[in-house]
Amino acid sequence: MYYPEELVEEIRSRNDVVDVIGSYVKLQKKGSNYMACCPFHNEKTPSFSVSASKQMYHCFGCGVGGNVFTFLMEYENYSFVEALKTLAERAGVNLPEMEYSDEAKKAADLKSRLLAIYKEAAKYYFYQLKSERGAAALQYLKGRALTDDTIKHFGLGFSNKFPDDLYKYLKNLGYEDEILRQSGLVTMEESKGVYDKFWNRVMFPIMDANHKVIAFGGRVMGQGEPKYLNSPETAIFDKSRNLYGLNFARSSRKDYFLLCEGYMDVIALHQAGITNAVASLGTAFTPQHARLLARYTKEVALTYDSDGAGVKAALRAIPILKEAGIRAKIVRMTPYKDPDEFIKALGPEEYQRRINEAQNSFFFEIEVLEREFDLKDPEQKTRFFNEMAKKLLVFSEELERNNYIEALAEKYMISFDNLRKLVNRYGAQM
Ligand SMILES: [Zn+2]
The missing domain is CATH 3.90.980.10 (DNA primase, catalytic core, N-terminal domain)
Structure with missing residues (x-):
């Protein structure tokens, strides 16, 4: 369907680009513009700029740019018509009825x-x-x-x-x-x-x-x-493409999301003021879930139950998140089982502290691995180091891998060189 240019222009002018983008990313006023960390590429210092006077945005890092329509198209994966409709609804503008094909109309x-x-x-x-x-x-x-x-x-x-x-x-x-x-x-x-x-x-x-x-x-x-x-x-x-709590979490303005196991966890967290919590619905966490999350965040703190099933689910979710470009951390809730129990017992501030101290997901994986071995037994200890060395191969970049080798060598009191040799031996076999 063709929409007249005046209508498109009216909708554009009634949706301030700063307001619209500001509802997705945290904007900070810098001179006459607004700056943010770019939602379209991974960065730590803001190079994404929004201009109120031009009603445009531009990223100096990755080069994306455009107006309020293209922003929604990029960010929400909308078509132009979907973006137009969303913004029309937002501004209270009535759109003329679309003429669909019969099939599209039916659907x-x-x-x-x-x-x-x-x-x-x-x-x-x-x-x-x-x-x-x-x-x-x-x-x-x-x-x-x-x-x-x-x-x-x-x-x-x-x-x-x-x-x-x-x-x-x-x-x-x-x-x-x-x-x-x-x-x-x-x-x-x-x-x-x-x-x-x-x-x-x-x-x-x-x-x-x-x-x-x-x-x-x-x-x-x-x-x-x-x-x-x-x-x-x-x-x-489609349960593999929806996350419970996402409708609220998406506007929580936090730079990470909490991923939990069930709706009661999400509700308890939101009630405690931690509104960036979501859960997958009656299904294991899927790559589609991860891609959905990746639209909103680059970091996820996993807060799965601390029992065996929860640990297993976390171990499964970590590589799926990583694959979608999301860093994973693990929130330690001991001695409590889930966020609901934890918050009831120790309160939201203590829970927030646990989030801030959330464990790097790789160390979590190693810790879980360690439980399978009795490190007092030299034979089992050797096997543990070998398994650990294999896992370290996940880091393809040398500096990053060496940093992990260094940290683990120190923790488990093995020399850096010995552990690195072991890792390299497995690397050569690949
Ligand atoms: Zn960018």
């Missing part, structure tokens, strides 16, 4: 209908939580020390004990069986009839980066199975 139509259904469902669950039927669920959340503000902020809710409660509600709103089936919120089987996907559960709406509800997670009340249940994937929900 867009399905998505917007599903989003509407999820919005209704979220409202319904939220209402139920505050009603008499939701009393036990509300009590459960209060028991987890969540405040009313937090419950509202995350839109938490409750699905009733009746197996077709939501279905009836949505039917009453005029939705047809076919679209409800596609929403994944109800299941239809010839033998069993129609029943809701979620019932008797505390409901956690899962939102995309733009605060739109695209799925739910539900935690069962009482002893039912499974304890946690997530929405199935639909036209609007």
Whole structure:
């Protein structure tokens, strides 16, 4: 569809480039311009400049530049039309209806209908939580020390004990069986009839980066199975491409994100004022998650449970993050299991201190490796050094590798030269 130039110009002029870019990166006024660390390349000293008078941005480091449209296109991977729409909505400008191809129209139509259904469902669950039927669920959340503000902020809710409660509600709103089936919120089987996907559960709406509800997670009340249940994937929900809490974390203005295991961790952290926490949803951390994070940050502090499963998950996530160009650190929560427990026991300041002291991910990997060996036994100690030497090969740059060799040699009381020889021997075998 063609948009008239005057309209494009109106939308551009009503979206100040400083405001828009300032909502993504931290800008600092320098003379008549604003400066920031460039969101498009990795740097420590700011060379990304935004000019209010020209309504343009430019990076002296990597050379990117443009206006408010190109910024959104680069930063959010939007097409021009998507950028235009976002900025029109932001400025309250109405766009004329698009003329889609039939197929594109159908897909867009399905998505917007599903989003509407999820919005209704979220409202319904939220209402139920505050009603008499939701009393036990509300009590459960209060028991987890969540405040009313937090419950509202995350839109938490409750699905009733009746197996077709939501279905009836949505039917009453005029939705047809076919679209409800596609929403994944109800299941239809010839033998069993129609029943809701979620019932008797505390409901956690899962939102995309733009605060739109695209799925739910539900935690069962009482002893039912499974304890946690997530929405199935639909036209609007791909669990390997969404992170819980991202809609809030993206505007936290921190230069790193916290990655945790579950929604309760995210909620507890946000409630404690640590609003840059996200979690992957009922699935292991994927390369798509990492690429999504890489749009917003270059550093992630992992705050997975300190039990065996959490350590394993962290070890899996580290190379995935690294591959996406993100540095990983590990937050030590001992003697507590997860952020929720930790903050309840020691408070947010102490937790922030642990974040600041987060451990380099390579040292964490070595420490986990060390647990497999009894270093008092010379034979096992030798094997440990050999495994450590192999791992050091991950650093292809000599200076960096030598720095790690030096640090580990000192820690484990082996001479730098001996450890380096060992590393080089394995390197030669590759
Ligand atoms: Zn740059």
